[in-house]
């Protein structure tokens with residue numbers, strides 16, 4: 533088992549040998565989920581945290597036992613908050629972005645946050661701040677002291693933080709801090725951006741940002757797949773807007789990065805497949821797993837740098853053909869999850885059977901529960917590392933969603 537750390541960010545493919553990854557171990561933020569607000573929090577159910585943590589630890593163990601360095605978001609945040617300038621900047625940003633108008637209430641919250649130790653503050657920024665926690669003076673109580681019916685938090689919890697794929701994406705040697713679509717997830721990328729700006733792990737590597745957390749058009753990491761050192765696929769989905777894709781494509785082409793094409797895969801805008809990686813992932817140099825219920829609904833576009841400095845966007849007919857042409861391969865295989873039976877495929881897709889995390893070419897991590905899809909992958913000579921997922925899956929995401937690769941070795 534190696535703990536060797538790689539200071540630089542580097543992702544030039546979905547499948548190259550994985551060396552460093554960012555995870556978040558589900559924690560108290562999951563215990564703030566309440567039935568009334570599940571929709572807003574992007575959950576269908578309330579997971580059992582203790583079991584969820586065991587499953588997550590098993591996931592991390594499968595990675596570390598293969599020599600992959602695992603960084604934890606909460607530790608990075610805590611270490612960042614230990615620096616005074618970062619701490620003040622983060623608290624100020626949190627206060628500016630609160631959904632609260634009253635200046636006196638904002639000031640009370642600021643003071644409360646600043647009074648916490650780095651570890652406590654990190655926890656609060658993840659698990660949220662409930663209205664009950666802000667002290668009321670004995671003679672001047674706020675209305676929230678008497679009225680408890682409304683939304684219970686001043687600072688929302690971040691139950692989706694364990695889907696570390698979504699709020700940031702390493703593209704080449706730069707980090708794209710993604711602009712999240714839903715209010716429930718916006719603070720996730722704000723915190724990542726602060727970590728990237730202040731934490732020595734990132735500052736010592738001189739990390740450049742492609743994109744910031746608070747841009748106008750949404751783009752989320754579950755939609756971004758780095759297919760090769762030259763080609764990126766981006767899903768246009770319920771979460772990632774066409775404008776967000778164009779903006780990122782322009783920036784990628786502007787800098788001399790080696791990337792020369794962005795393939796846009798537009799998928800139906802639906803909860804069951806909120807991101808491209810819930811229906812399509814890369815498992816080997818020429819193999820992809822795909823949810824069969826969707827293949828004929830995917831619209832494909834190719835974006836390349838335009839001759840006059842803009843973008844040249846060309847609609848393409850066929851996913852398979854486009855992929856093989858763009859990747860310069862004679863043929864590619866689309867492996868249909870669910871083993872050809874649409875009912876099984878739909879059930880397993882809902883439980884993230886298509887959401888694979890490649891740790892090297894032809895070796896992926898998946899949930900054990902998706903037995904049919906895992907067998908199909910094995911039949912196509914893919915090595916499948918299984919992890920338990922009865923509770924983890926309740927947030928609607930699998931191993932790829934739960935991980936942000938920071939460094940993959942290139943050949």
Ligand SMILES: NC(=[NH2+])NCCC[C@H](N)C(=O)O
Pocket residue numbers: 573574575692695697698717753754755806807809810927928929930932933
């Ligand atoms: N990359 C992914 N598919 N992530 C899944 C995110 C699930 C999360 N509950 C959300 O709706 O945002």
